[in-house]
Amino acid sequence: MVNLTINGIQFQAETGLTILQAARTQGIYIPTLCHDERLVAHGACRICVVEVKGARALMPSCSTPAAEGMVIETQSPTVVEARKEILRLMIENHPLDCLTCEKSGNCTLQNLCYEYDIKEGGFNGKKKNYPIDDSNPFFTYDPNKCILCGRCVRVDNELQCTGAINFIERGFNTHVGVAGDREFDNSVCVSCGNCVSVCPVGALMQKQPEKFRYWDIEKVRTTCSYCGVGCQMDLLVKNNKVVGVEPVDMEPNNGLLCVKGKFGYKFLNHPDRLRTPLIRKDGVLKEASWDEAMNLIASKIKDFKKESGPEAFGALSSARCTNEENYLMQKLFRAVIGTNNVDHCARL
Amino acid sequence: MTNGINELLGSDVILVIGSNTTENHPVIGSKIRQALKLGTKLIVADPRKIELSNDADTYLQIRPGTNIALVNAMMHVILKEGLENKEFIKERTENFEKLEDAVKDFTPEKAAEICEVDPEDIRKAARLYAKAERGSIVYCMGITQHTSGTNNVMSMANLAMLCGQIGRESTGVNPLRGQNNVQGACDMGALPGTYTGYQPVIKPEVAEKFAKAWGVEELSLKAGRTVSDMLNAAAHGDIKMLYIMGENPMISDPDLTHVKHALEHTEFLVVQDIFLTETAELADVVLPAAAFAEKDGTFSNTERRVQRVRKAIDAPGLAKADWVILMELMNKLGYSKTYNNPSEIFEEIASLTPSYAGIDYARLEEKGIQWPCPNKEHPGTSYLHKGVFARGKGMFMGIDYKYPAEMPDEEYPMTLTTGRVLYQYHTRTMTGKVEGLNKKVPESYVEINPDTASKLGIGNGDKVKVSSRRGTITVKAKVSDIVEESVVFIPFHFAEGAANMLTNAALDPGCKIPEYKVCAVNLEKAV
Numbered sequence: 001m002v003n004l005t006i007n008g009i010q011f012q013a014e015t016g017l018t019i020l021q022a023a024r025t026q027g028i029y030i031p032t033l034c035h036d037e038r039l040v041a042h043g044a045c046r047i048c049v050v051e052v053k054g055a056r057a058l059m060p061s062c063s064t065p066a067a068e069g070m071v072i073e074t075q076s077p078t079v080v081e082a083r084k085e086i087l088r089l090m091i092e093n094h095p096l097d098c099l100t101c102e103k104s105g106n107c108t109l110q111n112l113c114y115e116y117d118i119k120e121g122g123f124n125g126k127k128k129n130y131p132i133d134d135s136n137p138f139f140t141y142d143p144n145k146c147i148l149c150g151r152c153v154r155v156d157n158e159l160q161c162t163g164a165i166n167f168i169e170r171g172f173n174t175h176v177g178v179a180g181d182r183e184f185d186n187s188v189c190v191s192c193g194n195c196v197s198v199c200p201v202g203a204l205m206q207k208q209p210e211k212f213r214y215w216d217i218e219k220v221r222t223t224c225s226y227c228g229v230g231c232q233m234d235l236l237v238k239n240n241k242v243v244g245v246e247p248v249d250m251e252p253n254n255g256l257l258c259v260k261g262k263f264g265y266k267f268l269n270h271p272d273r274l275r276t277p278l279i280r281k282d283g284v285l286k287e288a289s290w291d292e293a294m295n296l297i298a299s300k301i302k303d304f305k306k307e308s309g310p311e312a313f314g315a316l317s318s319a320r321c322t323n324e325e326n327y328l329m330q331k332l333f334r335a336v337i338g339t340n341n342v343d344h345c346a347r348l
Numbered sequence: 349m350t351n352g353i354n355e356l357l358g359s360d361v362i363l364v365i366g367s368n369t370t371e372n373h374p375v376i377g378s379k380i381r382q383a384l385k386l387g388t389k390l391i392v393a394d395p396r397k398i399e400l401s402n403d404a405d406t407y408l409q410i411r412p413g414t415n416i417a418l419v420n421a422m423m424h425v426i427l428k429e430g431l432e433n434k435e436f437i438k439e440r441t442e443n444f445e446k447l448e449d450a451v452k453d454f455t456p457e458k459a460a461e462i463c464e465v466d467p468e469d470i471r472k473a474a475r476l477y478a479k480a481e482r483g484s485i486v487y488c489m490g491i492t493q494h495t496s497g498t499n500n501v502m503s504m505a506n507l508a509m510l511c512g513q514i515g516r517e518s519t520g521v522n523p524l525r526g527q528n529n530v531q532g533a534c535d536m537g538a539l540p541g542t543y544t545g546y547q548p549v550i551k552p553e554v555a556e557k558f559a560k561a562w563g564v565e566e567l568s569l570k571a572g573r574t575v576s577d578m579l580n581a582a583a584h585g586d587i588k589m590l591y592i593m594g595e596n597p598m599i600s601d602p603d604l605t606h607v608k609h610a611l612e613h614t615e616f617l618v619v620q621d622i623f624l625t626e627t628a629e630l631a632d633v634v635l636p637a638a639a640f641a642e643k644d645g646t647f648s649n650t651e652r653r654v655q656r657v658r659k660a661i662d663a664p665g666l667a668k669a670d671w672v673i674l675m676e677l678m679n680k681l682g683y684s685k686t687y688n689n690p691s692e693i694f695e696e697i698a699s700l701t702p703s704y705a706g707i708d709y710a711r712l713e714e715k716g717i718q719w720p721c722p723n724k725e726h727p728g729t730s731y732l733h734k735g736v737f738a739r740g741k742g743m744f745m746g747i748d749y750k751y752p753a754e755m756p757d758e759e760y761p762m763t764l765t766t767g768r769v770l771y772q773y774h775t776r777t778m779t780g781k782v783e784g785l786n787k788k789v790p791e792s793y794v795e796i797n798p799d800t801a802s803k804l805g806i807g808n809g810d811k812v813k814v815s816s817r818r819g820t821i822t823v824k825a826k827v828s829d830i831v832e833e834s835v836v837f838i839p840f841h842f843a844e845g846a847a848n849m850l851t852n853a854a855l856d857p858g859c860k861i862p863e864y865k866v867c868a869v870n871l872e873k874a875v
Contacts, residue, residue, distance in 0.1 A: 137784030161381030190770060191788065192374065207784075220660035223647045223716075225640035226773050228525030229353065229375045230649025230716070235641055235660040242641055242661060250715060252353040252651060258374030260773055260785070265641070267781035268661070272623055274636035275665025285624075285634060290666060293633050298680040300616045304588045310568065314578035314587045317538035318594030319530035321670050322645025322657055324693040326529070326536035327544065328674040329593060335562040336683045340549050340572030341587070344538045346530050347492070347575070347861035348600045 002068045007075065019061035019072060020048055030074050031083065031115070033108055033200050034149035035062040038255060039158055045149050047112065049082050050074045058082050084116050090147050092121020093128055094201070101145075103202030105214035109147060110201075130175060135185035138263040139196045139206050143175045146203040152176060152195035159256060164189035176203075193262035197247055197255070206263070212238045221248060224261040225320065229253065231261050242268050301337065310338030317344040349651045350520030351484065352718065352730040357383045358518030361480035363473070364400055365393040365504075366415065366490020366865075371770040373488075373524045373650070380486070389480075391473045393418055394490060395765055396795075396837060397830045406473045410463040412765040412835060413494055413752035413866040419503040420749060421459030421467075422474035423510055424451045431478035433512030441509050441742040450746030462749065464832070483513035488524045489767070493865045495753045498858035502745045509742045515733040525650040527774065528640075532648035535704070535719070536697065540572030545701035561700055563685070574860040575601070576853065583610040591618045593670060594637065598626035599775035599843055602862040603818045603853040620673060623777050626843055637670050638663035645671070645690045646712065648719070652729070654707055655716035752866035753854035756834065760816060760868035762800075763835045764850060767865075772841040779841075792845030793826045795837040796871070801827045804871055811874035814838065816867055819849035822874050836871065840864070 001012045006023050013022035018041065023030050033045040041063035049058035053071035058079060061072075073079060091113060098104045113119070130143035148167075153176055156165050164187045168177045178187035196204040219234040231253035236244035242265050249255035267273075277293035278285040304312050317329040330342045356362060356379050370377030377400065384390055384403055392404040393415070401407040410418055426432050427448065437444050456467035463470075477483050485508060491500045501523075508514045508521045525531045537543040547554045555567040573581060579601070581587040590611070601607045611617060611630045619631035622639045642663040648654045663669070668676075671690055679686065687693050691709040698704045706721040706728075717728040732738075756763055771788040773779045780786065794812055796804075806812055808827040813820060814836070823838060823845035831837055838847040852867040 137787045158385070159382065160378050161385070162378075190370075190374070191784075218660075220641075220658050221656070222641065222658045222660065223528070223649070223655045225528045225647075225657075225778075227373050228527055228530060228650035229373050230528065230647060230651075230653055230655055231375055232655065232716075237660045240661045252649065252653060253375045254354070256375045256378055259771060259788075260779065261375075263784055264773070264779055264782050266783070267622075267778040268639055268641055269664075270623075270781040272781065273639075273664045274622060274624060274628075274634065274667060276636060277666070278624075278631075278634035280632045285629075285631070288633075290668075293635060294677060294680055297618055297633055297677060300589060301681060304616070308588055311570075312586070312588040314573060314582065314590045316575060316578070316590065316592040316595045316597065317533055317536075318670075319527035319533045320594040320640075321529065321533070322640075322643070322690065323529065323532040323536050323648060323654070323697065324645045324690040325593070325670040325674065326533045326538040327693060327697050328671055328678070329591075330537045330543070331562065332674055332678050333591075334543075334549075334558070334567055335564045336678050336681050338568055340540050340568050340570060341578060342538055342572055343540050343575045343578065344530070344533045345527070345575065345595050345597075345600060346534055346539070347859065348597075348864075 002066055004066055005071045007073060013066055017066050019050060019059065019064050019066045019070070022066040023061065023074065028074060030061050031112055032062060033112070033147065034151060036151055036155070036198060038249065039151070039154045042150055042154065045086065045147070047083055047086050049079060051076045051079050080116070084118060087113055087116055087118045088121045088123070091118055092123045092125055094147065095144055096120070101202045102205055102208060102211070107202060108200035126172065128175075133183050134207070135183035136189065136191060137207070138191050138193060138259065139204055141184060142203055142205070143177065145201050146176055147201055148174060148176070149200060151198040151200065152204055155194050155198050160192055160194045162188060162190055162192070165195065191259040191263070192257065193259065194247070194256050197257070197262070206244060208243070210241075210243060212243050217243065219246070224257070226260045226264065231257055233257060233261060235265070305337065311341065313337050313339050314341040317342055319344050319346065349522035349524070350514060350732040351518065351522055352651045353379060355518040355731060356380055356484055356486070357386065359383060359388055359480070359482050359484040361389045361391065361476055361483045362486060363391045363393070363477050363483070364486045367486055367488035367524055368394065368396070368398045368767060369486065369488075369524070370399045372526065372768050374770065376524060389476055391476055393473070395831070395835055406469055406476060408463065408465045408469050408473060409832060410465055412763050413496070414463040414749070415491055415494070415500045416496060416503050416747055417454070417459040417462040417749040418470065419507050420451045420454040420747070421456045421470045422477070423447065423507060424454045425456060425471050425474035426478045426510060427451065429475070431475065432510050436509065436512030440737065441744055443744040446746035447506055447510070447744040450748060477507070477513070478511045480513065482516065482518040483508075483511060484519060485513070485521045486524060487522070489526060490865060492523070492861055493863065494861070495854050495856050495863045496750055497856040497861045499747045503747055505742070506744055506747070509744060515731070515735065517731055520731055520733070529647040531650055531652060532646070532654070535648055540574055543700070544697055545703045558700065576855055576860055576862065579607060579610040582614040585613065587614065589616040589618070590614045591620075592627060593620045596625040596627045596775040596777055598630070599846060599848065600840070602848055602851040602864060604846055604848045605819055606853060620670060621777070622667070623781070625775065625777050635673055636665065636667035637673065638667050642667070643669035643671070646694060649716070652718045653716040654704070654712065654719060656709070656712045753863055754817075754852050754866065754868045756868045760870045762869050762871055764814070764816065764847070764867050764869040765835060765837050765865050766840045766847045766851060767837065768841065769839045772839065774841065776841050791824065792821070792838060792842035792847070793824045794871070795826050795828050795831050797829055797831050797833045797835070798827050800833045801825060804873060806871070806873050813872050813874045814850060814869050816850040816852070816869045818852070821845045821847075821849050836869065
């Protein structure tokens, strides 16, 4: 354990934590942009700087180990002025189109500029002018909005391990892109969208057929319905419609998803969804009421059971349905109809 | 999986066999690659040069259907070089002599001929796995979908037990389940031979327990029919009524001509689904169901983790959650039990299923729990077989290599293997409705080795007629050295150019799994 004092609060923290981690154990807020607990600390954006008594310069809290006896200020005037300067530099080279940017309300840069009262950069410096890459069917990449925090690059290389994107060039011309400055769709990118999920600004954005503001949505935590990994995800819901999916940083997926989990939800509101029961009449499937359909099924079950016994029935249950539904299916066939002819596609 | 997904990060050697992990279980694929960054060594055995083969320390491009030859030879090397875990074999296993007998003559040279790989690579793989401190096997349908599927799985167990690579953290045998709740469907007794938690239907005391709990006089002690058996019985008129919930055998099952015949001959076919699938089109009654985001419930993932599914939106039109439909049908048939919500159904499941006994919705609120979880205080179980196997001692099986049911011949000289791709899912009921995914992989295709393609005068993108004894399809050629000269691959997702028009419905005699991974085909350029 180490003894620390942050903003006048004395406490003990576990050995081996960074200043940021130690502060968080006490609920002390320090802003971050490039930080992600799952990644190797990067110290790129410096928005998390704090004042450590006796140190010559401000220290990035995300990558500075909390050492015995440290006295730390997270909101001193020097710290606040440093953060303002960082934000001015960032916003100087960032389009101020928050009015129409889909990220508005969920943009860390916007939130921090609000917090620190930054309206503009004010340097009148050179502006970035890159083409927007919308080659990928699921997301767009606008390098002009990128603040070079590197979260996308690190998630891609350290966690997703595809290695499609990296930093290209140096100095003012530094930007994130796929090798050879090609488009996303001409790269090894697998469209997992894990870079999109971590982008703190509007540089990597899901393509949205319908507009929504982040403050209008409700999040519902659930389990992905594709493969057997069982990734945990939040469905973003607006007006009874799923408009996006965000990965959850917990087991088993620890904040990762694949292309199907992240972007493959649009079947939900597809116009071809079945909306009513159908009964075949004169060779054609025709819309029917639930009562008609259920009465027909029940009467057929009774007839066949009388004529041919319970072994004349078979059920294909579903690896797509819930545990509770599979349980009821086998219960229906075993307890009510009387046969063990129940199986599903485990082998297929 | 005997172990949790994240335990793979702690393995020092991972053997991936018959699993295209980065495409079919992408997040587990990423975890494996994360492990490699931490220093884990990787062995890959697969007929296709899948992405992970590029990351492998040893890659074995085996012929489809030759898993047992490979594993037997690996075990031959391990025994010959004294790399087996003698203590584990003595303390925790039985029947070791049978295994010794079976692999005694199975030299790497012999296997190399069958598998068409370098015998030195077999030796390398054997040494790497056997010497690992914590070795993990990861496998999928490339192991199971064979007429030797059961034996393939037992071979995985043989190899793990021989090296003591099971029953510890990050050390085990890990089949990856292909669908969101295939683990749960099995756990719930949606199988012809077992009730929930794999309690056998043929045991009178089990049947009595369920009959009492369900308030019925008696339950059948006769094991039921598997999917393939049911379809055969339907074709012969022995089954009059089939009730299909959330499955699409008209794409997913082998030999589709036969499936169609069977479904058309079923007197009364009920299909309950979210779309009018190819199977639903043949139904007498179609019931509209709610999708996963429209209902509450639980799924059990491939590492046995029971996790919540939560309702986010309403189902369209008159569609209802599957559990509601099933309950209402039971009620209509005179069985009066009702449930107000899935949580109540789960309580009934837990009361009848020892491995789920300690789980309830309140506990699942924060995070999932891995079964077995025998009581409310139990934290769940990350890895299985610690200290002792479920049956006591681990039983070695002496397994001989057998050729697949259908081998290439003059008429059908090529071997077809099938599988999935990253951008599509199973029969495309869901992914087929997502524009971006269909932009990525819009249609069926056949992967052909460049040498084979040039011999047959086939260019990339050309239409190719692929025929087997069961049917013919026309698909686009994708010329790629991902496959060897005598092997072709077709994804099974598509209704147009359906791979399962070609596949062989020959079954594993034990578990009745069809041999999707090997059949003989002929290729010609379509005119």
